[in-house]
Amino acid sequence: MSLLSSTGQQEKHQRLGLNDETLVAMYTQMLTARMYDERMMLMQRAGKINFHVSGIGQEVAQVAAAFALDRNNDYFLPYYRDYGFVLSVGMTLRELFLSAFAKAEDPNSGGRQMPGHFGSKRLRIVTGSSPVTTQVPHAVGFALAAKMKQKSFVSFVTFGEGSSNQGDFHEGCNFAGVHKLPVILMCENNQYAISVPVHKQVAGKIADRALGYGFHGERVDGNDALEVYRVIKEARERAIRGDGPTLIEAMMYRISPHSTSDNDLAYRTKEEVDHYKAMDGLPRFKLYLQELGLWNEELEQQLREEIKRQLDDASSYAEKAPFPTPESVLDHVYADDRKEANR
Numbered sequence: 001m002s003l004l005s006s007t008g009q010q011e012k013h014q015r016l017g018l019n020d021e022t023l024v025a026m027y028t029q030m031l032t033a034r035m036y037d038e039r040m041m042l043m044q045r046a047g048k049i050n051f052h053v054s055g056i057g058q059e060v061a062q063v064a065a066a067f068a069l070d071r072n073n074d075y076f077l078p079y080y081r082d083y084g085f086v087l088s089v090g091m092t093l094r095e096l097f098l099s100a101f102a103k104a105e106d107p108n109s110g111g112r113q114m115p116g117h118f119g120s121k122r123l124r125i126v127t128g129s130s131p132v133t134t135q136v137p138h139a140v141g142f143a144l145a146a147k148m149k150q151k152s153f154v155s156f157v158t159f160g161e162g163s164s165n166q167g168d169f170h171e172g173c174n175f176a177g178v179h180k181l182p183v184i185l186m187c188e189n190n191q192y193a194i195s196v197p198v199h200k201q202v203a204g205k206i207a208d209r210a211l212g213y214g215f216h217g218e219r220v221d222g223n224d225a226l227e228v229y230r231v232i233k234e235a236r237e238r239a240i241r242g243d244g245p246t247l248i249e250a251m252m253y254r255i256s257p258h259s260t261s262d263n264d265l266a267y268r269t270k271e272e273v274d275h276y277k278a279m280d281g282l283p284r285f286k287l288y289l290q291e292l293g294l295w296n297e298e299l300e301q302q303l304r305e306e307i308k309r310q311l312d313d314a315s316s317y318a319e320k321a322p323f324p325t326p327e328s329v330l331d332h333v334y335a336d337d338r339k340e341a342n343r
Helices: 020-045 059-068 083-088 093-100 135-148 167-179 207-213 225-241 270-277 281-292 297-320 326-330 337-341
Strands: 075-077 155-160 183-189 216-221 246-251
Touching: 020 059, 020 083, 020 093, 020 281, 020 297, 059 083, 059 155, 059 183, 059 225, 059 281, 075 135, 083 093, 093 297, 135 155, 135 167, 135 183, 167 183, 167 207, 183 225, 207 216, 207 246, 216 225, 225 246, 225 281
Parallel strands: 075 155, 155 183, 183 246, 216 246
Antiparallel strands: none
């Protein structure tokens, strides 16, 4: 069925304030994230890197959300599958590869953190940690700072549906609701918390939990880029007006295993995965561009070749880059008396 069955639907992106060039830029980031992810899976299997947590199947919602935010002022607390998001707010492929190879130039942690634990002061990406959902109260804290300092930025935080059962999520939501803080919480509901399916974790909609905390909640098709863009944009407008938080539940599917250490077919079938692959939002968005006349297979091939060139350059650079020195393990642990004396 055509995505552009009527003139009104054809102009949906324009009604949302998106021009044609921005649509192509969004698709570029989605495909870059997908190809990066696929390259990481291959490199781990080849023994080049130790570990990778994949986000295949979740890029569309991540990129759409990033484009709906203020990428020059807002603060971001992504979770470990958000390659599409961090690329869209300015992180480079070189930086991602440096992290995967655990090299000293890694901007996230100087090669000390696991891959996918993002952090960049330059891009206002707040450092993440391995225990899930700890980023939610941190995001609420940034939103509190925005309100106290009367700044017009919002904080945006993502997490999986399994994380929504953690105490950090509920405490963060409660505090944000009481104080009407400018925070947007997006649950990337990919149907599995490692091997536990969503029907064994949650009896209802995660978005409905917002009602208990006194703010707006909304479920959205995470494979529909324009719908994700719409709800994030509206959530940001509410936050800036002083109307408080929004909880968004983006429905999607984790096409790849939980990580490179996971055998996903031990708890789900190939038929199930193939069923959800057919709903993948990436080809769906590509089709939207094609039916608008903005995209074709020649442009697709050119883009793929350019992304491959960038991936080759970034991986080669990162592989040759030096590892952290042993003595750097003490960096940022103790105060430097020499610096203190010069203040």
